[in-house]
Amino acid sequence: MDGDWDEVSRILFPPPGVHALPTLVTTMTFDTSQELLWTGNDYGRVTAFVGSELQRYTSFKAHLASDGLVRQILVNDKGVVILGSRDVHMALRRGVPLWHIRHDEMKDLRCMSFTSKGTTEIIVAGFQDVMLVIDLNKGEVVKQVSTEHQYSIMKRGRYICAATKTGSVNLLDPVSFAVVKTWNAHSALINDMDAQHDFIVTCGYSLRQGQNYMLDPFLNVFDIKQMSSMPPIPFPAGAAYVRMHPRMLTTSIVVSQTGQMHVVDLMNPNTSNVRQANVLTYLSMFEIAPAGEAMALADPECYIHLWGSHSKLHFVDLPTPIEFATPEEPMPPIECTQDTPLNSIGLPYYRELLASAWPDLVSDVGAPPVRFDAKFINGLKPTDFGLYGRNTRGFRRNQAEDTRNVNMSANAGLKAPKFLSEKARESAKHDAKS
């Protein structure tokens, strides 16, 4: 971390309603191709923030509020994938939904990861005995994998690194999803984990005196090349969150709950760079941008803090432009009179069939009006605006009625002579039915 890093902006996470109290950020992810920070809340809502000012961009519901919090967000070139406990939603960055999967085997999902197929396939897992493989292009579950282990965090490195409930990390083969190696990282549970290239780093808890969960005062490191754990890196303040630096391959950033940040070289742990984030209570989340030039921190006061260098802060190296609404050219106001022709506004240039094109539908024009029987009319109460009462006619509301036939059955005793055209129509109808 350079010397000029500081808190660049701080925003209050938008509350779930106009008069509602603010709530916690449940997950954060930096976009990999645009200057966006994606966040999730307790009510299934996803909100994106733009650039160093963290201005609000799109915001949408990934699942119903009753289905709980947003667990995790992944991004690929097409859009964002949002994991809830019971469903997976994919949307364009602009918020337009692409697909939504709610599967019977989705009971308590916690985490997901890309697989061997780049960013076109994910595996989702959680506190349940089945993992599901989802094709992101089709939006379909393509495989179910049963698992003995229940996972809370997943990160894709050379293997899919999956943290269990009990403090160990399983290295899964990204093709077969079989457990290649189990590493017992912490004695009680894992609080945070990251994986990059050759390393897995974890922060976790152990049980002290058999009853208190305490953050371990060290960072655990696993070397994937050697398939063995490395000596833990001491962090006396209690290591709560950790991320590998995306550019400096052996560097990790460790953060304590009180906001102490250390930049540590795993190969040379004695030299570290220390910073203090200004938080009133404690930190609840930490994330680093893909360019390594920005960090986001969240606290229980529901603030998001953005750290970086004032002059160089950016999320991705070659950002694609964010798609905002097309700026509207000012139009001269139209005087609207009875005679203003609607075509004075004009239609934009087009090549395809217009949306207003009406399909070929046969319409019955000029049928006699519906007749109401006297019993129904008498059952209504007269008021100055008309009659009202219950719908006792035995029809649905707004049900279309074939008034031609009704009139005919009413006059069943007297057969009125028919025009030739009427006869032809009836025989045509009979033919169509039989």
Next chain:
Amino acid sequence: ELNTELFRELENGRVARLLLKLGTVNERQEFDGDRSWSENGERYMLKLFRDYVFHQVDGNGNPVLDIGHMIRCLSRLDAGTDERICLTSRDEQTSFVVSYKELKKQLGNAFGELLKGSKQG
């Protein structure tokens, strides 16, 4: 003179047909509880588009009845242009950036579904 009259009537018919389509699709009771019309569904934007076109307000929340805005939006929907608009929900919590092209496709799908369910279709 005759051409002007003709174009005028063609335009009226086009606008009317588009409005008829929007009318058949929006706020149908059968769609209550249908996931694709719910807040995370792909048709939620058609509802928000209706508000965007017809329920415009000024800074004080008073209605703005700008026929130019209404017809312009409808024409762009009709042609399905690439222009993008920002649609915001009534509680101001949800905002989508969506193109007329995408909205046109949604309207086509929704109307097509009604057509399939109708007797004549």
